[in-house]
Amino acid sequence: MSDSANPSSTGSAAIADDAYRNHSNVSDGREDIGQDDYDADQDDCAACYAANHNDASQALSKVPPHSELRARIRQAVEAVKTTRPLAPSFTNFVTMNLVANAQLAVGGSAAMSLIYDEVVDMTAIAGASYVNVGTLQPFYREELAKISQFWRGQSHHWVLDPVGAGAGSTRTAILESFRTAPPTVVRANASEILALCSIWKLHDDATDTSAATRPAGVESVDDVDDAQTAAMTLARFLAAAASDGKAAVAVSGAVDLVTDGTHAYRLPGGSAMMTRITGAGCSLGGVLACYLAVSDPLTAALAASLLYNRASERAERASDGPGTFQSAFLDALYAVSADEVAASPVAAVPAEPIEPSADR
Ligand SMILES: Nc1ncnc2c1ncn2[C@@H]1O[C@H](COP(=O)(O)OP(=O)(O)OP(=O)(O)O)[C@@H](O)[C@H]1O
Ligand SMILES: Cc1ncsc1CCO
Numbered sequence: 001m002s003d004s005a006n007p008s009s010t011g012s013a014a015i016a017d018d019a020y021r022n023h024s025n026v027s028d029g030r031e032d033i034g035q036d037d038y039d040a041d042q043d044d045c046a047a048c049y050a051a052n053h054n055d056a057s058q059a060l061s062k063v064p065p066h067s068e069l070r071a072r073i074r075q076a077v078e079a080v081k082t083t084r085p086l087a088p089s090f091t092n093f094v095t096m097n098l099v100a101n102a103q104l105a106v107g108g109s110a111a112m113s114l115i116y117d118e119v120v121d122m123t124a125i126a127g128a129s130y131v132n133v134g135t136l137q138p139f140y141r142e143e144l145a146k147i148s149q150f151w152r153g154q155s156h157h158w159v160l161d162p163v164g165a166g167a168g169s170t171r172t173a174i175l176e177s178f179r180t181a182p183p184t185v186v187r188a189n190a191s192e193i194l195a196l197c198s199i200w201k202l203h204d205d206a207t208d209t210s211a212a213t214r215p216a217g218v219e220s221v222d223d224v225d226d227a228q229t230a231a232m233t234l235a236r237f238l239a240a241a242a243s244d245g246k247a248a249v250a251v252s253g254a255v256d257l258v259t260d261g262t263h264a265y266r267l268p269g270g271s272a273m274m275t276r277i278t279g280a281g282c283s284l285g286g287v288l289a290c291y292l293a294v295s296d297p298l299t300a301a302l303a304a305s306l307l308y309n310r311a312s313e314r315a316e317r318a319s320d321g322p323g324t325f326q327s328a329f330l331d332a333l334y335a336v337s338a339d340e341v342a343a344s345p346v347a348a349v350p351a352e353p354i355e356p357s358a359d360r
Protein backbone atom coordinates (compact mmCIF):
# COMPACT_ATOMS: atom_id res chain seq x y z
CA MET A 1 0.00 0.00 0.00
CA SER A 2 1.33 3.39 -0.91
CA ASP A 3 2.24 5.70 1.94
CA SER A 4 0.65 8.57 0.04
CA ALA A 5 -2.63 6.70 -0.25
CA ASN A 6 -2.57 5.72 3.40
CA PRO A 7 -1.51 8.54 5.73
CA SER A 8 -1.41 6.18 8.72
CA SER A 9 1.16 3.91 7.03
CA THR A 10 3.80 2.58 9.42
CA GLY A 11 6.57 2.57 6.76
CA SER A 12 9.84 4.42 7.24
CA ALA A 13 8.52 7.44 5.40
CA ALA A 14 5.50 7.66 7.67
CA ILE A 15 7.67 7.38 10.79
CA ALA A 16 9.87 10.17 9.51
CA ASP A 17 6.85 12.24 8.66
CA ASP A 18 5.44 11.83 12.19
CA ALA A 19 8.79 12.87 13.63
CA TYR A 20 8.70 15.95 11.42
CA ARG A 21 5.15 16.87 12.40
CA ASN A 22 5.95 16.48 16.10
CA HIS A 23 8.34 19.41 15.91
CA SER A 24 5.91 21.90 17.42
CA ASN A 25 7.59 25.11 16.26
CA VAL A 26 7.37 24.04 12.64
CA SER A 27 4.12 22.22 12.31
CA ASP A 28 1.64 23.97 14.58
CA GLY A 29 2.18 27.45 13.19
CA ARG A 30 1.34 29.02 16.56
CA GLU A 31 4.76 30.37 17.37
CA ASP A 32 6.29 33.37 15.71
CA ILE A 33 9.88 32.26 15.38
CA GLY A 34 12.87 34.12 13.96
CA GLN A 35 14.62 32.96 10.78
CA ASP A 36 17.66 31.62 12.65
CA ASP A 37 15.49 29.57 15.00
CA TYR A 38 13.47 28.42 12.03
CA ASP A 39 16.59 27.30 10.16
CA ALA A 40 17.85 25.41 13.20
CA ASP A 41 14.54 23.77 13.87
CA GLN A 42 14.00 22.77 10.24
CA ASP A 43 17.49 21.38 10.18
CA ASP A 44 16.80 19.32 13.32
CA CYS A 45 13.76 17.97 11.53
CA ALA A 46 15.96 16.67 8.72
CA ALA A 47 18.19 15.07 11.35
CA CYS A 48 15.07 13.68 12.97
CA TYR A 49 14.00 12.26 9.62
CA ALA A 50 17.42 10.70 9.19
CA ALA A 51 17.37 9.27 12.72
CA ASN A 52 13.93 7.75 12.25
CA HIS A 53 14.50 6.35 8.79
CA ASN A 54 14.46 2.65 9.61
CA ASP A 55 16.49 1.45 6.63
CA ALA A 56 19.81 0.81 8.36
CA SER A 57 21.64 0.72 5.01
CA GLN A 58 20.89 4.41 4.47
CA ALA A 59 22.64 6.85 6.78
CA LEU A 60 20.87 10.06 5.77
CA SER A 61 22.44 13.39 6.65
CA LYS A 62 20.94 16.86 6.91
CA VAL A 63 21.78 19.53 4.34
CA PRO A 64 23.44 22.38 6.31
CA PRO A 65 21.52 25.66 6.78
CA HIS A 66 23.86 27.87 4.80
CA SER A 67 24.70 25.48 1.96
CA GLU A 68 25.04 26.58 -1.66
CA LEU A 69 22.12 24.29 -2.52
CA ARG A 70 19.78 26.19 -0.19
CA ALA A 71 21.00 29.49 -1.68
CA ARG A 72 20.14 28.22 -5.17
CA ILE A 73 16.67 27.10 -4.03
CA ARG A 74 16.01 30.50 -2.45
CA GLN A 75 17.20 32.26 -5.60
CA ALA A 76 14.93 30.14 -7.85
CA VAL A 77 11.81 30.84 -5.76
CA GLU A 78 12.61 34.56 -5.69
CA ALA A 79 13.45 34.68 -9.43
CA VAL A 80 10.04 33.25 -10.39
CA LYS A 81 8.27 35.80 -8.15
CA THR A 82 10.17 38.67 -9.79
CA THR A 83 10.62 37.59 -13.46
CA ARG A 84 7.26 35.81 -14.11
CA PRO A 85 8.63 33.17 -16.52
CA LEU A 86 6.22 31.53 -18.98
CA ALA A 87 5.95 27.75 -18.69
CA PRO A 88 3.35 26.54 -21.23
CA SER A 89 1.54 23.27 -20.56
CA PHE A 90 0.23 20.42 -22.71
CA THR A 91 -1.80 18.95 -19.86
CA ASN A 92 -4.92 17.02 -18.88
CA PHE A 93 -8.53 18.24 -18.78
CA VAL A 94 -9.13 17.22 -15.16
CA THR A 95 -6.60 19.53 -13.52
CA MET A 96 -5.68 22.08 -16.20
CA ASN A 97 -7.23 24.94 -14.23
CA LEU A 98 -5.36 24.09 -11.02
CA VAL A 99 -2.07 23.82 -12.94
CA ALA A 100 -2.50 27.34 -14.40
CA ASN A 101 -3.63 28.82 -11.08
CA ALA A 102 -0.71 27.26 -9.20
CA GLN A 103 1.77 28.61 -11.76
CA LEU A 104 0.29 32.11 -11.40
CA ALA A 105 0.23 31.87 -7.59
CA VAL A 106 3.99 31.21 -7.40
CA GLY A 107 4.66 34.13 -9.74
CA GLY A 108 4.99 32.34 -13.10
CA SER A 109 2.94 32.68 -16.29
CA ALA A 110 0.71 29.98 -17.79
CA ALA A 111 -0.50 29.09 -21.31
CA MET A 112 -2.35 25.86 -22.04
CA SER A 113 -2.25 24.35 -25.54
CA LEU A 114 -2.80 20.94 -27.14
CA ILE A 115 -1.92 21.89 -30.73
CA TYR A 116 1.48 21.16 -32.30
CA ASP A 117 1.91 24.47 -34.15
CA GLU A 118 0.99 26.55 -31.09
CA VAL A 119 3.32 24.58 -28.84
CA VAL A 120 6.13 25.02 -31.36
CA ASP A 121 5.49 28.78 -31.68
CA MET A 122 5.33 29.27 -27.91
CA THR A 123 8.69 27.55 -27.42
CA ALA A 124 10.44 30.77 -28.46
CA ILE A 125 8.96 32.67 -25.51
CA ALA A 126 8.85 29.78 -23.01
CA GLY A 127 11.41 29.46 -20.23
CA ALA A 128 10.53 25.76 -20.02
CA SER A 129 7.49 23.63 -20.89
CA TYR A 130 5.29 21.01 -19.23
CA VAL A 131 3.69 17.83 -20.60
CA ASN A 132 1.16 15.80 -18.60
CA VAL A 133 -0.42 12.72 -20.19
CA GLY A 134 -3.35 12.45 -17.73
CA THR A 135 -6.21 12.51 -20.24
CA LEU A 136 -5.45 11.52 -23.82
CA GLN A 137 -6.96 11.74 -27.29
CA PRO A 138 -5.77 9.29 -29.98
CA PHE A 139 -4.18 12.10 -32.05
CA TYR A 140 -1.94 13.11 -29.12
CA ARG A 141 0.28 10.16 -29.98
CA GLU A 142 1.63 11.72 -33.17
CA GLU A 143 1.39 15.26 -31.79
CA LEU A 144 3.46 14.59 -28.65
CA ALA A 145 6.11 12.55 -30.50
CA LYS A 146 6.61 15.50 -32.90
CA ILE A 147 6.65 18.06 -30.07
CA SER A 148 9.29 16.15 -28.07
CA GLN A 149 11.49 15.75 -31.18
CA PHE A 150 11.13 19.48 -31.91
CA TRP A 151 12.19 20.33 -28.36
CA ARG A 152 15.13 17.96 -28.62
CA GLY A 153 16.31 19.84 -31.73
CA GLN A 154 16.05 23.12 -29.80
CA SER A 155 17.62 21.74 -26.57
CA HIS A 156 14.46 23.09 -24.92
CA HIS A 157 13.93 22.16 -21.27
CA TRP A 158 10.67 20.46 -20.31
CA VAL A 159 9.03 18.55 -17.49
CA LEU A 160 7.08 15.31 -17.98
CA ASP A 161 4.38 13.99 -15.66
CA PRO A 162 3.76 10.41 -16.92
CA VAL A 163 0.32 10.23 -15.25
CA GLY A 164 -1.11 6.71 -15.16
CA ALA A 165 1.98 5.20 -16.82
CA GLY A 166 1.20 1.57 -17.58
CA ALA A 167 -2.49 2.12 -18.37
CA GLY A 168 -3.39 1.29 -21.97
CA SER A 169 -1.49 0.95 -25.22
CA THR A 170 -1.94 4.59 -26.35
CA ARG A 171 -0.40 5.98 -23.15
CA THR A 172 2.40 3.41 -23.32
CA ALA A 173 3.13 4.28 -26.97
CA ILE A 174 3.26 8.00 -26.16
CA LEU A 175 5.59 7.47 -23.20
CA GLU A 176 7.71 5.08 -25.27
CA SER A 177 8.10 7.75 -27.97
CA PHE A 178 9.73 10.13 -25.46
CA ARG A 179 12.63 7.71 -24.97
CA THR A 180 14.53 9.13 -27.95
CA ALA A 181 13.70 12.75 -27.05
CA PRO A 182 13.42 12.71 -23.26
CA PRO A 183 12.40 15.52 -20.89
CA THR A 184 14.80 17.41 -18.60
CA VAL A 185 12.79 16.49 -15.50
CA VAL A 186 10.33 13.69 -14.74
CA ARG A 187 7.89 14.42 -11.90
CA ALA A 188 5.61 11.59 -10.82
CA ASN A 189 4.41 9.39 -8.02
CA ALA A 190 6.32 6.20 -7.19
CA SER A 191 4.21 3.84 -9.32
CA GLU A 192 4.55 6.07 -12.38
CA ILE A 193 8.35 6.25 -11.96
CA LEU A 194 8.54 2.44 -11.79
CA ALA A 195 6.26 2.06 -14.82
CA LEU A 196 8.16 4.63 -16.91
CA CYS A 197 11.48 2.89 -16.15
CA SER A 198 9.88 -0.34 -17.23
CA ILE A 199 8.51 1.16 -20.47
CA TRP A 200 11.96 2.63 -21.24
CA LYS A 201 13.62 -0.65 -20.17
CA LEU A 202 15.87 1.11 -17.67
CA HIS A 203 15.45 -1.37 -14.83
CA ASP A 204 17.94 -4.06 -13.87
CA ASP A 205 16.06 -6.88 -15.53
CA ALA A 206 15.02 -5.60 -18.96
CA THR A 207 12.68 -8.56 -19.41
CA ASP A 208 10.56 -7.54 -16.39
CA THR A 209 7.63 -5.55 -17.74
CA SER A 210 5.33 -6.06 -14.72
CA ALA A 211 5.26 -2.38 -13.69
CA ALA A 212 4.45 -1.30 -17.25
CA THR A 213 1.72 -3.80 -17.91
CA ARG A 214 -0.24 -4.06 -14.64
CA PRO A 215 -3.55 -2.20 -14.44
CA ALA A 216 -2.76 1.38 -13.40
CA GLY A 217 -4.79 4.35 -12.21
CA VAL A 218 -3.48 7.81 -11.46
CA GLU A 219 -2.82 7.12 -7.73
CA SER A 220 0.38 5.50 -6.51
CA VAL A 221 0.27 1.91 -5.26
CA ASP A 222 3.99 1.93 -4.42
CA ASP A 223 6.06 3.68 -1.74
CA VAL A 224 8.61 6.36 -2.58
CA ASP A 225 11.30 4.18 -0.92
CA ASP A 226 10.64 1.44 -3.47
CA ALA A 227 11.18 3.84 -6.40
CA GLN A 228 14.48 5.31 -5.19
CA THR A 229 16.82 3.15 -7.28
CA ALA A 230 14.59 3.47 -10.35
CA ALA A 231 14.45 7.27 -9.90
CA MET A 232 18.23 7.54 -9.75
CA THR A 233 18.64 5.31 -12.81
CA LEU A 234 16.04 7.39 -14.64
CA ALA A 235 17.77 10.66 -13.70
CA ARG A 236 21.09 9.37 -15.02
CA PHE A 237 19.40 8.36 -18.26
CA LEU A 238 17.87 11.84 -18.64
CA ALA A 239 21.18 13.54 -17.81
CA ALA A 240 23.02 11.44 -20.41
CA ALA A 241 20.50 12.63 -23.02
CA ALA A 242 20.55 16.32 -21.99
CA SER A 243 22.62 18.73 -24.08
CA ASP A 244 24.14 20.18 -20.88
CA GLY A 245 24.24 16.86 -19.00
CA LYS A 246 21.77 18.07 -16.34
CA ALA A 247 18.46 16.46 -15.39
CA ALA A 248 16.37 15.52 -12.36
CA VAL A 249 13.60 13.25 -11.16
CA ALA A 250 11.09 14.23 -8.46
CA VAL A 251 9.10 11.40 -6.84
CA SER A 252 6.15 12.57 -4.74
CA GLY A 253 4.59 10.88 -1.73
CA ALA A 254 4.53 11.18 2.06
CA VAL A 255 8.29 11.88 2.01
CA ASP A 256 9.32 13.10 -1.44
CA LEU A 257 12.54 12.10 -3.20
CA VAL A 258 14.46 14.37 -5.56
CA THR A 259 17.56 13.24 -7.46
CA ASP A 260 19.82 14.31 -10.30
CA GLY A 261 21.16 10.76 -10.59
CA THR A 262 24.25 11.50 -8.50
CA HIS A 263 22.73 13.12 -5.42
CA ALA A 264 19.40 12.23 -3.84
CA TYR A 265 17.40 14.09 -1.21
CA ARG A 266 14.39 13.15 0.94
CA LEU A 267 11.91 15.90 1.77
CA PRO A 268 9.67 15.23 4.79
CA GLY A 269 6.54 17.15 5.75
CA GLY A 270 3.61 18.33 3.67
CA SER A 271 -0.01 17.31 4.16
CA ALA A 272 -1.92 14.09 3.48
CA MET A 273 -4.81 16.41 2.46
CA MET A 274 -2.93 16.68 -0.86
CA THR A 275 -4.28 13.21 -1.68
CA ARG A 276 -7.87 14.43 -1.10
CA ILE A 277 -7.82 16.92 -3.98
CA THR A 278 -7.12 16.15 -7.63
CA GLY A 279 -4.13 17.72 -9.32
CA ALA A 280 -1.70 18.19 -6.44
CA GLY A 281 0.91 16.27 -8.43
CA CYS A 282 -0.13 17.71 -11.82
CA SER A 283 0.17 21.29 -10.57
CA LEU A 284 3.50 20.47 -8.90
CA GLY A 285 4.78 19.57 -12.39
CA GLY A 286 3.60 22.90 -13.81
CA VAL A 287 5.19 24.86 -10.97
CA LEU A 288 8.40 22.84 -11.36
CA ALA A 289 8.49 23.96 -15.03
CA CYS A 290 8.35 27.61 -13.82
CA TYR A 291 11.42 26.98 -11.64
CA LEU A 292 13.13 25.12 -14.48
CA ALA A 293 12.81 28.33 -16.51
CA VAL A 294 15.10 30.11 -14.01
CA SER A 295 17.37 27.40 -12.56
CA ASP A 296 19.06 24.03 -13.06
CA PRO A 297 16.88 20.87 -12.97
CA LEU A 298 17.90 19.68 -9.47
CA THR A 299 17.31 23.12 -7.93
CA ALA A 300 13.98 23.45 -9.76
CA ALA A 301 12.76 20.04 -8.58
CA LEU A 302 13.80 20.75 -4.98
CA ALA A 303 12.33 24.27 -4.94
CA ALA A 304 8.95 23.14 -6.26
CA SER A 305 8.71 20.06 -4.03
CA LEU A 306 9.73 21.98 -0.89
CA LEU A 307 7.35 24.83 -1.66
CA TYR A 308 4.53 22.30 -2.04
CA ASN A 309 5.31 20.80 1.38
CA ARG A 310 5.40 24.16 3.15
CA ALA A 311 2.28 25.45 1.35
CA SER A 312 0.25 22.29 2.03
CA GLU A 313 1.13 22.44 5.76
CA ARG A 314 -0.07 26.05 5.85
CA ALA A 315 -3.23 25.17 3.89
CA GLU A 316 -4.08 22.26 6.20
CA ARG A 317 -3.98 24.60 9.20
CA ALA A 318 -6.26 27.09 7.45
CA SER A 319 -8.93 24.73 6.04
CA ASP A 320 -11.74 22.38 7.07
CA GLY A 321 -11.82 19.85 4.23
CA PRO A 322 -10.84 19.28 0.58
CA GLY A 323 -12.80 22.25 -0.85
CA THR A 324 -11.38 24.90 1.44
CA PHE A 325 -8.00 23.11 1.40
CA GLN A 326 -7.65 23.64 -2.37
CA SER A 327 -8.25 27.40 -2.13
CA ALA A 328 -6.12 27.70 1.02
CA PHE A 329 -3.38 25.84 -0.85
CA LEU A 330 -3.38 28.39 -3.71
CA ASP A 331 -3.23 31.21 -1.15
CA ALA A 332 -0.34 29.44 0.57
CA LEU A 333 1.59 28.95 -2.71
CA TYR A 334 1.39 32.73 -3.07
CA ALA A 335 2.29 33.46 0.57
CA VAL A 336 5.19 31.12 1.35
CA SER A 337 8.47 33.04 1.15
CA ALA A 338 11.66 32.06 -0.64
CA ASP A 339 13.42 32.04 2.76
CA GLU A 340 10.85 29.62 4.17
CA VAL A 341 11.26 27.25 1.19
CA ALA A 342 15.06 27.38 1.39
CA ALA A 343 15.05 26.71 5.16
CA SER A 344 13.00 23.49 4.74
CA PRO A 345 14.20 20.15 6.10
CA VAL A 346 16.23 18.30 3.46
CA ALA A 347 17.96 14.96 4.14
CA ALA A 348 20.73 13.87 1.78
CA VAL A 349 20.76 10.19 0.78
CA PRO A 350 24.28 8.73 0.51
CA ALA A 351 25.53 8.23 -3.04
CA GLU A 352 24.94 4.81 -4.60
CA PRO A 353 27.45 3.12 -6.88
CA ILE A 354 26.65 4.31 -10.41
CA GLU A 355 25.68 1.61 -12.88
CA PRO A 356 25.60 2.26 -16.62
CA SER A 357 22.13 3.24 -17.88
CA ALA A 358 20.50 1.52 -20.86
CA ASP A 359 21.52 2.67 -24.35
CA ARG A 360 19.21 5.17 -25.95
N1 LIG B 1 0.76 11.27 2.59
C1 LIG B 1 1.23 12.48 2.23
N2 LIG B 1 1.69 13.33 3.16
C2 LIG B 1 2.16 14.54 2.83
N3 LIG B 1 2.24 14.99 1.54
C3 LIG B 1 1.81 14.18 0.56
C4 LIG B 1 1.30 12.88 0.84
N4 LIG B 1 0.97 12.30 -0.33
C5 LIG B 1 1.26 13.18 -1.30
N5 LIG B 1 1.78 14.31 -0.78
C6 LIG B 1 2.18 15.52 -1.50
O1 LIG B 1 1.22 15.78 -2.50
C7 LIG B 1 1.83 16.31 -3.67
C8 LIG B 1 1.41 15.46 -4.86
O2 LIG B 1 1.94 14.17 -4.68
P1 LIG B 1 1.15 12.85 -5.11
O3 LIG B 1 2.10 11.72 -4.87
O4 LIG B 1 -0.18 12.79 -4.49
O5 LIG B 1 1.04 13.12 -6.67
P2 LIG B 1 0.15 12.43 -7.75
O6 LIG B 1 -0.22 11.04 -7.31
O7 LIG B 1 0.83 12.54 -9.05
O8 LIG B 1 -1.12 13.40 -7.72
P3 LIG B 1 -2.22 13.74 -8.87
O9 LIG B 1 -2.02 12.74 -9.97
O10 LIG B 1 -3.53 13.62 -8.16
O11 LIG B 1 -1.98 15.12 -9.34
C9 LIG B 1 3.32 16.34 -3.38
O12 LIG B 1 3.65 17.64 -2.97
C10 LIG B 1 3.50 15.36 -2.22
O13 LIG B 1 4.57 15.71 -1.38
C1 LIG C 1 -8.16 11.92 -12.03
C2 LIG C 1 -7.37 12.04 -13.27
N1 LIG C 1 -7.65 11.24 -14.35
C3 LIG C 1 -6.85 11.47 -15.39
S1 LIG C 1 -5.71 12.69 -15.10
C4 LIG C 1 -6.31 12.94 -13.52
C5 LIG C 1 -5.76 13.96 -12.61
C6 LIG C 1 -4.83 13.40 -11.59
O1 LIG C 1 -3.67 12.88 -12.10
Ligand SMILES: [Mg+2]
Pocket (backbone or CB within 6 Å): 161, 163, 164, 188, 189, 218, 281, 282
Ligand atom coordinates in the same frame (compact mmCIF):
# COMPACT_ATOMS: atom_id res chain seq x y z
MG1 LIG D 1 -0.28 12.36 -10.83
